[in-house]
Amino acid sequence: MGSIETSLQENRVFEPAEDFVKQARVSGIAGYEALRAEAEADFEGFWGRLAKENLSWKTPFTKVLDESNAPFYKWFEDGVMNVSYNCLDVNLQNGNADKVAIIFEADGGEVTKVTYRELHARVCQFANGLKSLGYAKGERALIYLPMSIEAVVAMQACARLGIIHSVVFGGFSAKSVQERIADAGASVVITADEQVRGGKNIPLKPAIDEAFAIGGCESVRNVIIYQRTGGNIPFVEGRDLWLKDVIANQPTECEPEWLSAEHPLFILFTSGSTGKPKGVQHSTGGYLLWAKLSLLWTFDLKPNDVFWCTADVGWVTGHTYIAYGPLACGATEVVFEGVPTYPDAGRFWKMIQDHKVSIFYTAPTAIRSLIKAGGDLPTKYDLSSLRLLGSVGEPINPEAWVWYYNVVGGARCPIVDTWWQTETGGHMITPLPGVHGLKPGSCTQPLPGIAAAIVDETGTDVAKGNGGFLVIKKPWPSMIRTIWNDPERFKKSYYPADFGGKYYLAGDGANVDLDGYFWIMGRIDDVLNVSGHRMGTMEIESALVANPLVAEAAVVGRPDDLTGEAICAFVVLKQAAPQGAEAQAIAKELRDWVGREIGPIAKPKDIRFGDNLPKTRSGKIMRRLLRSIAKGEEITQDTSTLENPAILDQLKTSR
Ligand code: WT7
16 A cells, blocks of 8 residues: 555654653553553453443443354443443533533634533533434434534433434535435434535535435434524424524433443444445443543543544544543543634644644644645644644554654654544554554554454464454454444454454454554555545445446545545446546546535546456456556556456556
C-alpha cells in the first residue's frame, strides 16, 4: 500500500520522555507487562476486575464471559446498568457537576460550553420528550445530525431509554439514509434543518423527505428536527416535529432504563466487501468499558486534560471518542462543527490555542492536507498546552508523522497511532504513551487483554519479521456482537471457516517486525480507505451500474498523496467508449450520480471508459491488472489468461 515502502525512510525510535513515563497511568514496560500478564493468567478475572472498577452497575454481573454460542460472545450479561447514567449521573455524584463537559465551537467560531449538570438536564429533557411520544426500549432511532451538542444529547438520550441509535454521517445521500432506515427498521428520525460547514449552509432535512419518497420508510412515526439555522425546509404535518417543541416543558430528570450489559447500544453501518453496507451492532456494558478504559490508557487521560477528537459522530471514532468515552471519564472535550480549512488552514491550531487542548486526536488525511495548506502555520500559534497527539483511520506515512511530531507537538508529545475498526468498538493496537518507543508508521503493540496476532492462511502464527492476516484470537468486551439482521454474514465475514472459525479476522494485512511491532499494510478485501473512510468497491460498482448509461463497472483503489487511496472506476457504457469532451461530460454525470446514490465521499476521482474490462476466459474481471493501470504502472503480470488483451491499451489511454 505504499506506506511500508516510505516507512523505511524513518528508522529512528522515539522513546517516551522520562517525566511522561513517570506520570503515566500505564507507566513503563513494567506497567504494560504487568497488565498483559494479568490478562494472560486470568482472562476473565482481568476483565471482570476492570468492569467492576470502571463502570457503575445497578446490579453487578455474576459471569464475565459467555462463550457457549461463540462467536456470538456475551460479556457481563446478567449485569444491569445504563450507559447514559455512567456518562452523566455518575459525574454529578463525583464532583464533576460544574465541570465543563463539552466546549462546542461552531463553524463561524461561536463557542458554547456545557457543564455535566447542564448536559444531564438536556439529555433527560430529550429522553422525556422521546418517551412522551411513546418511544421505548429496543426501538431504533436514525440520527442524521451535524456535529453539535444536540447530536451528543440525542445519542445519550437514546442510550438513557435503551433506544438503539444508528447515526448516519451527514455526507451520506438520501438513498443511503433510506437503506439504513429500512435495514434498521427505525421508528424515529432525528435530524436538523441544515448543517453549516466552511461558511455555507447545506440542507440536511430534505434528504429525509427524499428517503421517504424512495419508499421503505414506513416504520418511521416521527421526524424530529433540530433547527440549526432556521432555514426554510419542508415540514410534513403529523409526522415532523420541531425539537424545541419535543423538549419544551420536559422535566430535567429522567430515570434511566436499566438494561442488561448485552442490550444493543447502537448500530453503525460500515462498508464490507459486498454491495450492501453492514449494520455493526455494539453492546452496552462491554462497549462502554472499553470506550472508557482505552481513553484512560491510550490517551493517559487525566482530570485536567482538554481532549479533542476531530472525527464526526457519524463514524465510530465519534461514537467512542466523542459521544461516550470522554463523558464516561468525566473529561472536558471539544466538539467542532466545521472544517479544518475554514476560515483558513490554521483553524485547528487556533482552536488548540484558544481551548488549551492537551490531547489532540485526528486523522492522517487531515494532517497531510494541513501540511499542504500551510506546513508552518502551527508555529504561529501557542500550542504549548498539547501533551499528547493521536492518529487514526489509516496508516500514517512517516513524513506526516514527523511533521505532526515536530511542528504540532514541538518534539515533546508522544503520538499514539491507534489501529482499530468500527467492529472493534475501540483501540486495539496502539502505543501506550508512557510505555512504547515509537516507530513512525507502526501502531506498535496490542493493548493489554487484546490477543492480536498475525497468521498465515492456515491460521498459524507467522514468525517475527513476516507478514500475514491480522486476527484477534480471543474475544474482547467492545467487540461487534453481530451484523444487524444478518448473523450469518457476521459469522462469514469475521469468523470464516478458512481460519478454523476461531479467530476474529480483521480484514487487514499486517507485518510484525523483530521487535514485535505491528505494521498495518491495508485491507485484504475489496474495501478501500479514502481519507480514512471505508468504502466498498462493490458498493460503488453497484451504484455505477444502476445508472442507465452503464453496462459494467469495476472499481479499484490507487495510492493518493492526500487521501491515502483514491477511487478509480473502469466503466463500460451501453454505447461505445466515449472520448474527449463527451467522455468528460459522462464522467461528471457518473460522479454526481454516485454522489446521489451513496454520498460525495464515494465519488470516483478517476473514471476511465473502455469497450470491455480485462477478463479471464471464464469471465472473471482481473482486478490486479486494473490496479496497475490505475497506478500508471507498467503491466508486468502474466496476462496469458486474458481473453481480450487489447483492452489494456484502451484503458491505459482513456480518461
Ligand atoms: C480500517 C477500519 C478506526 C476507526 C476509524 C476507521 C484502517 C484504522 C488505522 C491505523 C492503519 C488503520 C484499517 C482498518 N485503519 N486505523 N492506525 N493504521 N490502518 O474505522 O471505517 O471501520 O476502518 O481502517 O484498514 O481495518 P473503519
